[in-house]
Amino acid sequence: MIDLGPHAVYIVWAYLGVAVAIAALIGFKLVESRRLSARLAALETAGADRSATHP
Amino acid sequence: MNVENTSKQSWWTRIAHPGQFVAWSRRLLVPLWIATAALFVLGLWLAFFASPEDYQMGDTVRIMYVHVPTAWLSQFVYGVMSVSAIGTLVWRHPMADVSMKAAAPLGATFTALALYTGALWGRPTWGTFWEWDGRMTSTLVLLLIYFGIVALWRAFDDQLRAARIVAVFTLVGAVNIPIIKFSVDWWATLHQPASVFRLDGPTMPGSILTPLFVMVFAFTALFLTLHLIGMHTEVRRRRVMSLERRLAQRGAA
Numbered sequence: 001m002i003d004l005g006p007h008a009v010y011i012v013w014a015y016l017g018v019a020v021a022i023a024a025l026i027g028f029k030l031v032e033s034r035r036l037s038a039r040l041a042a043l044e045t046a047g048a049d050r051s052a053t054h055p
Numbered sequence: 056m057n058v059e060n061t062s063k064q065s066w067w068t069r070i071a072h073p074g075q076f077v078a079w080s081r082r083l084l085v086p087l088w089i090a091t092a093a094l095f096v097l098g099l100w101l102a103f104f105a106s107p108e109d110y111q112m113g114d115t116v117r118i119m120y121v122h123v124p125t126a127w128l129s130q131f132v133y134g135v136m137s138v139s140a141i142g143t144l145v146w147r148h149p150m151a152d153v154s155m156k157a158a159a160p161l162g163a164t165f166t167a168l169a170l171y172t173g174a175l176w177g178r179p180t181w182g183t184f185w186e187w188d189g190r191m192t193s194t195l196v197l198l199l200i201y202f203g204i205v206a207l208w209r210a211f212d213d214q215l216r217a218a219r220i221v222a223v224f225t226l227v228g229a230v231n232i233p234i235i236k237f238s239v240d241w242w243a244t245l246h247q248p249a250s251v252f253r254l255d256g257p258t259m260p261g262s263i264l265t266p267l268f269v270m271v272f273a274f275t276a277l278f279l280t281l282h283l284i285g286m287h288t289e290v291r292r293r294r295v296m297s298l299e300r301r302l303a304q305r306g307a308a
Contacts, residue, residue, distance in 0.1 A: 002103055002104065003114075004114045004117070005108065005114040005115075006113075007113065007114065007115045007179040008114070010115060010175045010176070010178060010179050011114060011117050011118055011175075013175055014118045014121055014122070014171075014172045014175040014176065015121060017168070017171055017172070017175075018121045018125070018168055018171075018172060021164060021167075021168055022277070025161070025164050025281065026281065029281055029285060029288070030284070032288055033284055033288045033291075036288055036291040036292055036295060037291060039295050040294055040295050040298070043295060043298040043299065043302070044298070046302070049298060049301075
């Protein structure tokens with residue numbers, strides 16, 4: 001690893017903060033996407049997408 | 056709609072119909088993830104191993120490689136939302152409000168990161184984490200506008216009605232974007248004036264400008280990927296709400 005000089009702590013915290021926030025954002029988006037896909041599949045399996053007049 | 060008609064659908068229908076949009080744009084996700092990852096690997100390598108330290112700021116210049124891209128996205132995402140708001144108000148485009156809604160939390164995150172990295176860069180460079188100057192204050196106002204937009208979306212059950220109100224609010228808030236851009240010219244500020252896009256060319260050497268551009272492209276690719284995933288999720292959420300409503304009505308009948 002390169003020497004980041006006397007202000008290394010600011011550089012490390014800046015990159016660490018961005019990395020954690022982006023990892024959390026990606027994780028949240030993927031979990032939300034899978035949760036809704038699963039719910040949609042469950043509703044379609046239950047026949048919610050079929051018309052009430054043509055069961 | 057039969058199969059023959061489906062194959063002849065116009066590009067407008069393919070963009071406007073939520074189901075069609077998800078079907079064709081899903082294929083873009085893998086290339087977008089690969090491009091994002093490759094750009095980040097290259098950008099981080101350039102930022103830490105190929106870029107020299109600045110003659111005045113020393114190694115803290117490396118904070119610029121995460122600060123400038125997040126600051127750029129804080130405004131670019133708002134631009135995407137403003138164009139989508141016009142799509143909602145003028146054409147009632149079904150995917151325009153989906154795009155607006157999916158972009159808002161991403162814009163808020165990138166704006167918060169721009170303020171966070173700016174504070175950490177400001178302390179060793181200017182001697183302070185925060186100063187109420189034009190650029191920082193107008194960026195904080197942008198973050199509050201993003202929070203307001205996210206809250207407005209959650210305040211309405213009827214998402215079509217919410218879309219029109221949010222679209223008007225978004226376009227009114229767009230006045231803040233040129234204020235952020237020109238704040239360094241209009242008021243006394245700790246920020247330097249524009250140093251990349253200038254009539255007389257960038258004031259940075261290529262060894263610093265190259266990693267900066269690669270990181271800007273990496274963050275922009277990340278936004279495009281997450282925005283697309285967010286739009287797919289929002290389409291599914293509306294379908295789920297519609298099916299749950301139908302099930303409830305059937306149960307009540």
